[in-house]
Amino acid sequence: MxxxxxxxxxxxxxxxxxxxxxxxxxxxxxxxxxxxxxxxIYQEIGYKEIDVALGEAETHFDHKITLPLRVPPVAFTHQFARFSDLDGAMNDSFEITMISDQSSENHYKIVIRPLAEKLIFKDESIVGTYQLLDQSEAHYIRLEGFDLLVFEKDIWQYKLMVDKRISDIVTPQVLVEIANSIGYPVEQ
Known part of the structure; x- marks a missing residue:
């Protein structure tokens, strides 16, 4: 060469x-x-399909969990759930998370735990109280980053949580409508 x-x-x-x-x-x-x-990301921290996690929670608690029929009027791209069975019954809960990979503010959570292990909120954190259709009370609470509607149905404490950045769309009244959709037949 x-x-x-x-x-x-x-x-x-x-x-x-x-x-x-x-x-x-x-x-x-x-x-x-x-x-x-x-x-x-969500699977790595224990989230899975809603029906699978719901079945795990109902088996663990040996009681049916009724979910709301309504969701907030914002777009979500993903929805996940997880059942947490942590040390002792105190921290056991079922959680649904709805998020959007297009709009980070579109974040909504439902956390359900047995009334025997309910969370107690200080009166000063409650900014409003609403009466639900079943005559029970729901408390509207503002926390860092999230607004919550907390109420009790059957043997459960429900927390409906929405990112503060969309609280002008998902108002307390919208959360009350979602709470009222639990256990009621869908109108046709």
Missing amino acids: SVDRKTRHVSIVMLLLTFSLFFSERTIQAKLTERPPYER
Whole structure:
């Protein structure tokens, strides 16, 4: 092989190596900066399909959990649930989370726990009290980041939680309508 051919051969090999390294580096960089999908993030922390988690909770508590028929009037792209069976009965709960990967403020949660282990809120955190259709009371509470409607039905304490950033859309009245949809037949 002549020197010119060797030089050209080495140049082609070097060019191919450079392209290979460039595209490999871009692929690695893209993998490092790529956010994992919501599904994987939530699954890693115990969330799953609502029906599966609901079945686990009902089996654990040996009691049916009735869910609201309504949801807030905002768009959600994902909905997950999990049953938490932590040390002792005090922290056992069922939770549904609805989120949007398009609008981070579209975040809504339902947390349900047995009345025997209900959370007690200080009176000063309650900013409103509403009467539900079954004549029970629901308390509207403002916390850092979330607004809550807390009420009791059957043997459960329900917390309907909405991101504060959409509280002008998901008002206390909307949360009361959602609460009132628990256990009532759908009108046709």
